[in-house]
Amino acid sequence: MNLRGPIVDVGGVRSASTQYGERDCCSIEIRPEDGAADPVSITLWGDWTHTADHAAIGMELLVTDAEAGEYRGETTYSTTGDSAVVLEPDFLVDVTGIRSWVQCPRMYYLNKLSGIPLNYPVVKGTIVHEVFGDLLRGVDLEASVADRVAEAGLELGILGYDAAEVADEVRRNAAAIDGWLAQGTLTDGDDWRSEYTLISPTYGLKGRADALRRGMPVELKTGKNTNREPRFQDKIQAACYGLMLAEHDQQPDTGTLLYTKNTALDRNEATGDLSPAKEFSIGDGLLDFVIRTRNELAAMEWHVLNEPGDQPDGQSGDQPDGQSGDQPGIPTGHEADATCQYCFEQDTCMVVSGRLNQESKAGQIGAPLPAEEREYVDRFYRAIEAERRETHAEYRKLWEQSPAERADDDRALIDLDPVSETELEGGRWRLEARKPGNAVSKLREGDVALASDGDPIAGDAELGRIRSLGDTVVVETDEPVPLRRLDVYPSEISVDRMLTAVHDAILKGDERRKDVLFDRREPTFSGPEREWIANNDAQNDAVNLATTAEDLALIHGPPGTGKTYTIARAIEALVADGDRVLLAAFTNRAVDNALAALRDGTGAEGGDGSPDGDASDLAVPDEDVVRVGTETGVRGDMQDVRIRQRGDPTDRARELESAGVVAATTAACGSRVLREQSFDVALVDEASQLTEPSTLAAISLADRFVLVGDHEQLPPVVRAENDLQRSLFERLVETYPEASVMLDRQYRMSQRIQAFASREFYGGALRPATGDVAARSVADLVDDVADLPPELRRDVTLIDPDGTRDGNRNVREAERVAAIVDAYVAAGVDPDDIGVIAPFRAQVAEIGRRTDVTVDTVDRFQGSSKPVIVVSFVATGELDGPIFEDHRRTNVALTRAKQALVLVGDRAALRSDPFYTRMVEWADR
């Protein structure tokens, strides 16, 4: 039987006499998650006491194949020969993490912190792996090499390599594979599968095997190994995949490692140490070792989040015993018996240890960073790791949900009806399935998703890309799978990139920059003030702030104040001054919006936000602009400036390096290619929706930076509650008010509509830009106001439909909202001019069933506007819940309207809160 639950007590390791002789054992008490409230005792025998050494109260423990026994009238449990003991099984460790951990735990930490930079061996390795996959799929070697080298054009170009020399080297590596395959190893009976994604809920592991041959893992290594044996960490990697295959009821007993630099195929097989393929047996002992190693790693990660430890204050840093006593969860290297002298990470290791004053086996180089900077790294490291845990929770949905929960959840499409599996050119597959009824999900075209036969864990599953999501679902994969289910595949890329951004900014960052970030130095400005924008002083000030900043400038743009227009003018001005500019934002939509404004020389939304609506004469020519992003991420009309990865290395690199303006999401700023670029100025839009580390990813690439945002609108989207919730923009606006300017004239809302938001959020400073804007009224939208029902003739109105909240819906309110929309349309308002906003997706769906106009959540409405906005509040009784407590969300909802705003909600519920009471009084006036 399997036992699982949080640990409530860990006993000491003792020796016991058994029929097999003296054996070590250790008792652990857990509170089983199912059944009785009483803790149960489990005795871990033999090598599992190693895991007991790493266990702590509060950790989750799983013991498989435990055996029940009786001791002094109580049922106790113990491990058996088949048992596995797993700590924190919900923490999904990457196989590559285990690989580096067995070399040295500190290497695991360093890889995570600093990321793997753009370098040639790694890029080449990736290409060889792709060629390997192609060969297994039957693609011609020459065609594959040419194609895969071309695909890596941009990265190779940045590294200064030319296609022919890379192709030569790849060909030599591939020849070793090809030769091995041809040697007769690939017999008729062989069944191959390339790039197999594996997730193991039992062992808390995930990863992707290069290939399976007859169910046995095959790992490709593009390096050389002249030893008779495979490298230990390589064996461990392959063994991890073997372990995870147990989840599929397969028990591989052999692993193969293919070292492609070992090209001496002509050597005698019997003596030939240089054969590329090395086999090894995967025995139970090795698998148990893998699990124990994973437990060590998972335990260390648990300590990061659950033991705050001393602040690294510079005094308690040197722990003589070699333990990272004051920084739990930060490996020192003493855990391993690796030799630092031979380690390629030795220098990095010593520098990081020196900077952060960490204990490390390799020793320290250089002076420690100031305590406040070390504290900063520590704080964000923890916050980001907490966010990683939340990502792991999303993986859990792949196996944990009951069918009913799954039907409610929108992270997967289930009960698909497979239609066809078609082989494409290059051996890939196109899977098609019919979607039942009106199933909706978070999946989007272009997303990477897990296609499966209905069971993504134990069944047949392939990672692929969604091509189409109409009535039929189309997915492209490497191997065919009966497409019955499609799941969102959670990605840790965002958290990984936040971590490297903190590393780059603090450990490698410029001192002057850090002085400003840590409030040790006031930002300065120099140079002449010029007139860039007539008729709007705040916008003009904002551009001047951006052009004269020697450190940073902050532009606070409330709703409708012409943020995008100002950004475009600021970039033009900077480019005119000879600066190279990075334009970044959190979402692809915001990047493309700002880029569009820059390219057509006006503001977005047809000049909304521009004082005169004139095109600028400084417009940046298209050939100087490059958009970095994926094909599906980038808007259609920006594809012409999107840089392709594929192509001649020299051409691609020149295209990027010669661009005066590079536009990308902050996530893309953390990519290996952009981390190699540098800019004079980084301008970040939607900065108030960015976590501090994400902002760092963009601004670390530039000497100076400009942040544009509005901290009175929506904050960053994060899963965990911690330091990531506050944006750098908000922090800096508070620290350096004199480095910021607020755009105070808005081009959207009527006087009546903007009054509440202006008073509540902007200290009354927000005002209509012109008399025409102020005078906007519902009368502008209809021939005769008398055609509207009396309550809708007002520009702002509150309607109480006397409904009842049911979960996240309110049916009666939804009906009333639909009736209001109908009344506007009947009076002659264009349905395209009406938008409906609700706090919950359930209510959005409820209203959407009753009307054809745009209905969406607040979050999705941010950044756009409509002449008529109807807001459904849903709540009755009490206004509890964070969705109402964060008033910024209400600010966004109310400020989408230009001419007419209708609030639909329960008057009594709204009056239960002072803020909403003021809103009701404003609407009723």
Place this chain on the structure above:
DNA sequence: CCTCTGCTGAGAGGA
């Protein structure tokens, strides 16, 4: 109780 977008998928090397 909830809202939500990024990621080319992860992982690719070196005595």
